Amino acid sequence: MYEPGPPPDGSGGPAPLGARHARDPETGAPGVRLRVLDSADAVLHSAHQPSGRVLEPELPPGAHTVELAAVLHPDATGTWTLGLGGFGALGLTVEKTPVLAGEFPPETDDPAVVHVRPPQRTARVHLTAGRPVEVRARRQLAPGTGRATVLTAAGPAPDPAGALAAAVAAAREADVAIVCVGTTDGDESEGHDRRSLRLPAPQDQLVRAIARGQPRTVVVVNAGGPVELPWRTEVAAVLLAWFPGQEAGHALADVLFGRAEPGGRLPTTWPATLADAPVRTTRPTGGVLPYEEGLHIGHRAWLRTGTGPAYWFGHGLGYTTWRYEALGVPRPHAGGGCEIPVVLRNTGARQGREVVQVHLSRPDSAVERPVRWLAGWAAVQAGPGERVTAFVRIPARALQHWSPAARAWVTEPGRFTVRAGPHAGELPLRVRLDPV
Template identity: 65%
Template sequence: MTQEEIARLLDKLDPRQKVRLLTGATTWRTADEPAVGLRPMTMSDGPAGVRGESWDERNTSALLPSASAVGAMWDEDLAERLGALLAVEAKAKGVDVVLAPTLNLHRSPLGGRHFECYSEDPELTARTGAALIRGIQAHGVAATAKHYVANDSETDRLTVSVDLDERTLREVYLLPFEAAVRAARVRVVMCGYNAVNGTTLAESPLLARPLKEEWGFDGVLVSDWGAVRSTVPTALAALDLAMPGPESPWDNRLGRAIEDGRVPMAAVDEKVTRLLRLAGRVGALHRSAPTDPAPSPGPVVEPEEPGALLRRAVAAGCVLLGNRGVLPLDPASLTSLAVIGAQAADPRVQGGGSAGVHPRHVSTPLGAFRETLAPTVRVVHAPGPALGAPPFLGGPGCHDPRDGRPGTLLRVLAADGAELYAGHRESGRQIEPPLPPGAHTVEISARLLPAAGGTWTFGVGGFGRMSLTVDGTPLVDGVFPRETDDPAVVHVNPPSQYGEIALTAGRPALVVARRELAEETGRAILVTAAPPRPDRATALAEAVDAARSADAAVVFVGTTQDSESEGHDRTTLALPGDQDALVRAVIAAQPRTVVVVNSGGPVEMPWRTDAPAVLLAWFPGQEAGTGLADVLFGAAEPGGRLPTTWPAILADAPVSATRPVDGVLRYAEGPHIGHRAWLREHRAPAYWFGHGLGYTTWGYESASVTPSTEMADEETAFTVSVRLRNTGGRRGREVVQVYLARPGSAVERPVRWLAGYASVEAAPGETVTAAVRVPHRALHHWSPRERGWLTEPGTYEVHAGPSAGRLPLVASVEIRSTGDGRFLGERFPGH
């Protein structure tokens, strides 16, 4: 749409109509306006899958690997294809705006939302996020860059002030958002709950400068849900849309502020203009087709068949941390395989919190291994000691007490107990049960046929008055007040209350859980049922016996919903429960053991040097099993490289603090996060940023630098040509990484910093050359005094290799001024 067309629409609206458009009409929809032919625009969470407007297990979604797994791919083409898949899902669900990607950084390994962010590095995050945005927006759906900005941990996230210097803000935390705007033309940006340097972001001048004024962002700036907490200060800021609705500080109060002159009408017109522009782009005006799909630097990526794409994505994100000749396993030579760990049969495929979806299906590793291997191969599963995270009510042996179908019965009752709604559900986790008029109580019930006798543990999660009975015996009964305002806790993962009861195997028991609905407490109800915990020693012995009697063993370990989720940061990197003991015991019994780590972020692995092979699977999405089977049995190479430096123990990590002091979280480390911090502290981690093995080996032979003197390539400062040879016996892919250093710099810099990367493929014995383009921004530093970007002339070291800790090739480039504000490079020979 042209500005003139938007202006004509704006003239048709009176002040009341304009103000009404600036607050959401519902939790997920914007307001409509018939006077200008505007329909509502629908938004949906979407980092790992497009959920749609409701948390309903019957409304399933394609589930991608977690963002940390996508970051581990170091593959923009694949990220763009995953974005295209999100766009297809969005269109099928009537969604106009996907609330992804999350461009915050892995500042601390304890970050609770680590799985939803790409990496510790601003350059890798910028390139990956921009690729996903291009994939989404090329198909007429708007993407959302979030959470602007420095929203990198969960502790006190609604109120914390992140204090940091201007250079660090510009060079590290704003850089991925700048790339989203400048390189990918993102249509929506979401501001976070937090404050930066004392000013909450919904009121921050950072919304105007640099986002809109410097970078030219012409889309909609939306608040995180509930982040608008004032009327005039946020209206005077550059924020455009307050979500959710229909109530917000921008409803009737904004109209009064306009009438008495505290908010100028011009500010409101600017916000409405941006909403109308977005509506035109997604086809929400006059039922039009999208008018301005974002351009892609190459051909538009067409969507692929979801299952095949997601299966390929699992392998592409898996990081092989160590391998002493165990992987890949040869299916033809196996007669038996021990599969150890509860997560082999029930993998954690996504992180907890607002990004959660109900996947179309989940391919489990145990199931996929049995399907992949010949029927003659004996596959034995030993779950090992219990992890301690109680499963939701449902699954085998759980039936709707009304009609006998597998699952549960959901009812909504009036205050007098009258039934207002009844419906069949698959599980005891109901985030958004229907609320008919007069709804007072939500109830979940099931007839459970215990597979094991002994002491069972049941739980009910929510707020307010709750009760839980088993065969009429009360296990929970009381009032449990809400103690937090965090929406991820209130609406998605409220705390649970527990009780125990002895059950007899094969004897049905009726489970009934209720929670009364109260204002400002959400409506989620979570019902869990945990069978008797197996004896620790017996469970370990069964795992050891299975491993010892097999040709090889695959052990699954990982985090749980309680240890890694939105709404709270971690306090430890240790694996929950007895998982370390399980790994040690299996390694001792079976020399051909593969340990698969199922987590969204770093964990401590005290057994890592003893393990014959360690594979990081992240949260791999719905094709977890098929993708892992491809990697373990050699059909695909593990393509991932670490997007984050992994410490051996938490105490080694140079930057780990997530807890504010007096409401302030100081980024005292400045730009030195991730591998930059490890280099400055002269510390060696367990695994460096960029590390990852394949199924072949590589020899790095030479590196040379070619300066860019062509004005046609305004983004590239110079290109690094890295010659390498596949020295192994199998075709493979290598991610060649280039880092810069500036010894003797007049300004504070990291020891080295990532400047670019490129991947190559080669057959055994083949030599290839990776052309790594280094952008001008890799040479820039922000000058608070000059209020702009500067490039320091002089000699820069150019380091190339497979990780931040292994850079065998070094070259140099001389950056000199041309006198007209540009900088050119002069190459030096590499070695």
């Protein structure tokens, strides 16, 4: 049972026209037809495309116009939003009737915008479910405008309250609810900074409403960086998918059905709210960004404040549990530095994988240091009840600091403390280390 729920804010416009609604007008295959034309509309290149997002179409000599065409099969009656992304002279027709035409020069030279995410120009058209129509989009090529051409379509917008109610009703009838949320093209991009860590509305409302009616709720978070998860203690499980690529569906199914273990670990520390984060401002003032936090970034910043985040650097759960039993004596490593054995046991009922972190600390140091810092890590696998040893190498550089006077990396004499555990906030084992 599937319900889309209310659409998130800031989605950046309709999605590229694809296999769900589009057929190639020449072959009937799911997708669209790409043609590159010369100035007299002679065809120089023609190819099938799986979707209406074509960023780098082949441009033979004499190329003048990029055209994308599809037979659109509406599955809902009402007002559809059709879009065309690109720059220059753009035109869009439905059943040969123009619905969009104009000259749209670039307003920026940002290559990410010109070549990857050109803005969409949209038109609204009434379509009838089950009655296919031919959609044809064209853009003329011009210097400095790139070649990216994107044909998009979105069906009638659902009533947000009705969509939320339908999703909650479906979740209540299911054995388990799987809710997919995440950031959108409109609020997460390499081309601009986010101003908030909140998920686009109304996704938090959707999760909470479903969790109230279905205690077995799993939330899949599709985001490229930290986001606030205010409902994280109200749901049965949270699975961070990041941006998983074209095999996302198969991979998620394998993990959710237990065929594969979710073996990833957080490479960053996640706050409960942006207001809790030790470093919140990265915007220059008067053209200057002072980096006042110095060495204390990421999990180091949290350790200095003495407060805890929602999830520490290195956090991640699988389908088994682990007990850290012993930390051995550091031994010299042939490649430099030392190696330390960490003994742990799989205390669950399934095979699993664990990533062991080793941190160093030196509270009595004569130089400024973090409260503790990552020195090494290693991954291990073990069956149910099995004990395994992770051998973690600590490179010599992890013990060193930069000396401006010596203009070199030097090792401060004295004793360091080695700690080991699953993540930066849980390091139950410790041993002393005297550098040689």
